[in-house]
Amino acid sequence: MIQAAYDVIVVGAGPAGAIAARKAAESGMDTLLIEKRLEIGTPVRCGESFELHTASQYLEDIPNQPWVNTITRYFSIHNTKGDCVVVPPISPSIICDRKIFDREVAYTAANAGVQVLVNARAESLLQDQDGAVVGLKINCMGSPLDVYSKVVIAADGTESQLARWAGLKSIPALSDLYVGTQFLVSGLSGQIRTDTSHYYVGEAIAPGGYVWVFPKSADTANIGIVISGDRAEGTSAQGHLEGFLQEVFPRARSVLGQVTGGIPVTGGLKRLVTDGLMVVGDAAHQADPLTAGGIVLGMVAGDYAGTTAAQCIREGDVRAQSLSRYEKRWRERFGKQQRSLRTVRRMLTKMDSDLLDGLIRTAAGYDMTRISPAKAMIHMLTKHPRLLIEARVLINSGLIMK
């Protein structure tokens, strides 16, 4: 079933890997996409929300897909005192079922000519005498074999082995990691809005992180928490989440599913390519450093990596220098944004919880459809002068223009 050689091998059939494989195949490359699990999409390790606008470039007719649970058009941000700001988002968010979603995205790859195989695990890299990656030792459905390729794309998630073997992986500081868990909770009728993604912030709720409530239906929601890795020593993420549920949704007693995990939120690995190998998605730390969302960022990275791999193979040069066009393109689009969001997270992590509560309380009084951002900012600063000291970091990072 499996060939001895391909143009491109992609490891990991999440959204980043599937899009990378699809783009390579669409550019005429003989492509293999392998997934170590028996089933694509399981186990789910995700809040299952992504932004519609960018995702629409990769998937057709999203709102009518079977994996869409709800579409939220508003964000609401809550503090520990019960105040709440409702922000209309720039683009609607999709709350999806990742089990079906991942398989559907992988299907679009198969449909584009990619050979997709589950129960196939990358055991180690095959390298030439100069250390360039020329293929993989794969254990496919129980049989070990060497498979050669011109380019390997590593999309093997947060615990990526390939990035580590290739010497690209760095171990992030605990403050650059989110630790999280999520419950799929039922019994929420009348307590949540299906058109809103709810966020709860504050030291007492989630130290250095936040709690989200993403409605899956009128009665069920993904309720999850991330806390900063350097604050995870006392109460566990799960302990904080249980406390939150008891306090905010005491009537919701059933948990229909649980997800746990750690998410690196460094903004991206320092190097994304080496000779014959590229890293995309969570394996490359390409999650939003503030929210930890990574589906769309992963798909864009997959697009750039798959397309670049095809170009480089056609030109006959798959050395790091040539493959780094992917890295350059990714950084041009997201580099600054990733750095800024990381700075914002660090600022919020350090911010005094009374100030954070106060900011949300003040903002809760604004008519968001009428007030201009500049006016809101000035009013905010007069009410909370301490914000000036905190906002210095943002001005320095270039997020707020001087």
Added chain:
Amino acid sequence: MFNLRKTTRARNSNALLHHVAIDQDLCNWCGACVSVCPPDSLFLYEEWLAIDHETCTRCERCVKMCPVHALHMAAGSPESTPS
């Protein structure tokens, strides 16, 4: 005076009387610990988490990171805690 090299070796050996213990009942096999382990001493096999005590440096990053507190530092040599 301290012999630094000796101290480092002691940290890496089983002779030191504490080690990372895994509570397989609590573990959800999410791999959060695997992604933060500097010497790559943790291994996740679908529904089983294993640790290589020989290479583990007892840095405790995995213990701090675990979302469900399934890892803890235990007294004694690794053989004293079945995992």
